[in-house]
Amino acid sequence: MNKYQSQIKSICFLAWPAVVQEAMNVVVSYVDTAMVGALGANASAAVGLTSTVGWLVSSIAIAFGIGILSVCAQAIGAKDEKKVQRTGQQALFLTLIVGIVLTVICVIIAPYLPAWLNGDKAIRATASLYFMIISLPLLFRSAVLILSSALRGVSDMKTPMLINLYMNLINIVLNFVLIYPTRQVFGITIPGAGLEVKGAAIATAISFVVGGIMMFVRYYNNQIFAFSKSGFHFYKTEFKECLTIGIPVVLERGVICLGHVTFASLIAKLGVVRFAAHTIAIQAEQAFYIPGYGFQTAAATLVGNAIGQKSEHKVKEVTYLISGITMFLMIICGITLFVFANQLMSIFTPDLQVIELGARVLRIVSISEPIYGILVILEGTFNGMGDTKAPFIFSLITMWGVRVCGSWLIINVFNQGIEAVWIMMVLDNITRCFLLARRFFKGGWKYRLNS
Template identity: 45%
Template sequence: MEATIMPDLKEKNRIILKNSKMHELWDLGAPTILEQALQTIVAYVDTAMVGQIGAIASAAVGLTSTVNWLLNGILFAVSMGMLSFIAQYTGQGDLEAAHHTSAQAIWIIFVFGVIETVIALAISPVLPMWMGASQEIWRDASEYFFIVNCPLILRGSLIIFGNVLRANKDSKTPLYINIGVNFLNIILNQLLISSHTTISVFGMLLSIPGAGLGVRGAAIATAISQGIGGVTIFWVAMQNPLVTLKGMKVKPEGKLLKNCFNVSLPLIGERIVVGCGDVVFSALVAGLGTLSVAAHSIALTIEQAFYVPGYGIQTAVSTLAGNAVGKKDELELESVVRSGLIVAVSIMTAMAIGLFCGAEVIIRFFTKDEQVIVLGVSLLRIVAISEPMYAALIIYEGIFHGIGDTKMPFIFAILTMWGIRIGLTWIYIGMFGRDLKMVWFFMIMDNISRCILLWSLYRRRKRSLLLFDEY
């Protein structure tokens, strides 16, 4: 593919600044940011409500969260392969090819959903034991993981159709559906987790029923709300003329699926590598005791909220980067990169300052255990320092997802996750000490190293125009 002829550096920078993508990024990214913020709020509510039961309950829910991230991550990776091609076809003006690619989502959901569901339900009885957790949390952790993953194929629909709609520049529909899912989850949390409670509202006593199911109730609430969300987004997607199966032959299209799978395969590998790394990392932390697991789980949940702006902008960056590649416009691609970095790094830096200063106030919302609070505050302040670099990492990942260049990021993920985060943690715990704060330093080193590697790769590929020659 022929590259755009580049002007001199000054003229290039002037054109990039003039054609800034910030407005378009914000239009596409803002609904996704709000959507993910709501999802994080629900995770906060789950963690806080379960945390009121005690450290054992927090550890039981938090222990299996990394495995759920792995299962979700594989579905997300496949959807990003589709997003890349849909965005490029849209950039080329080939809406028919974009529609055919979008319609193949139904087969991906079915195949990956069934496979993941069978695996998840099969390993649920032994997963806590495999992860080296204390026996006191085995039953609750197994039950939580089993229930949450019963409707996994519907969760796949929510993830994959969400990204297919975003690839077609409709980020508001997934937002509206997730608002409903999240509010439903909160209501069900109250009805199922807690026991019967009475609160005072404007001087009147209000009685709120509750089943008192604890950890099991949190799992049922999540399963029901996500299942309803998966069905709803499928129905809505069928009304979208660029996604619907109406009037089309509902059969797998081998060439389209193969192209998407070729892009998705390294992303799936990356999610598996990172996800398995997170599982092993959590298993290493589990060996440090219930206190460490509780603090680690709560701090990770809190940290998620501070990634929301980055990941919201990432999806928009991926879509616009794919459009730029479809148009063969290198200047537009560079404008997308710069705009994405400015927006994500600025917002996440401001949020990191708030996290560092307000760590204790935030964590007290999730637990009453003073030991967990002291350790958790230290962890949050450690991770706050790395947030600006993590913002850049998220954006560079989004660029490579959008242009379909996924092989080297996969290799980098292997090197940093297993060589730095897992390797150094294993050596440290085995030979030197059992300080969870040091373990979190290794986690940060993993993220910073991967950011530097992706930045270097992008600059090298862009200069040699390999980004365009590969398509």
């Protein structure tokens, strides 16, 4: 086996659990969207209205997790076992701080959020209740996201995958029971609570609680972090290093997600049908991100190891290999999305107008899938090496300068529809990919090799 074959094998070994996890998350997202979509366009719009804020909340926890992952991966590359142990223990402190703060903020804003997002008055009460319920267990949700990053930082990819599998199964089963009323299926009585959108929220909240408890148990029992021997301790140096890497990622994710919130509120002005089509199309497209986000974790971990080893050659080699693999897979995804756009939309809603409109925007975005795949891998590369400030600036420029401002002009000045708005979304991704690639090729990250 030559060197490249060996490296590809290592990459795939790290990536496959993350790919499987992404796939499972998408399946559950599809099931959720389809179940809620069966209740009508108003139900889909109510759930979708606050979804961008939900992404923002999750992204904050994920971003702090990236700080843990990056420092752990670099310490492993440098063979510094004590630093790995100390860094891993800081994940618990971050989980408690982030989880409690997010819970308080989200519970307070839940009654007002739908109105802030320009949601139709007919869906505001339902949207507010949905967001309130899924916000209550955010401490457990933060545990899932941050502690899983700590485990991935020490190359344990399977544990997060398995726990997400259990969470998803719980969510699906509870959806069937809580969303619909008691009914007959093939002559068999299926019990149900008939809670509709509220039932979907409760199912999600319960899965968060179970997942958070399971993740903490596996994290505590991980031998590398040595909790059974040393207990939990706060280490200022490692905590500060995680924050130094994580805070720019928090700001970047915040910029992106707040941009999504503003973007969604602009589309909400176009009416319930267009907003439902937008929301469902966003959900449908997630399946085609699986290769990118699956291999992103491998890129972050392996590049972090390479930075710890002070190997510029290995950083480049790993990035090129993973980008090539991902681009190939995303080309296949883009072609599939273009060809089967109508069939994909019909999974989630019976509304023919929503299906046709959603299929048109999916075909627009399908063309940019390979470029988006490279963008995702480059994000993983910069996260792994701890070079997170420049990506934050790039995100600020493209999200607000291209997507949000461009969409505002498209809707309010040129009176164009949702298709033109999605073109601005594609231009945002292309521009951000170009800026990240330019920084990588010019070597603006090399200072990390000497830090």
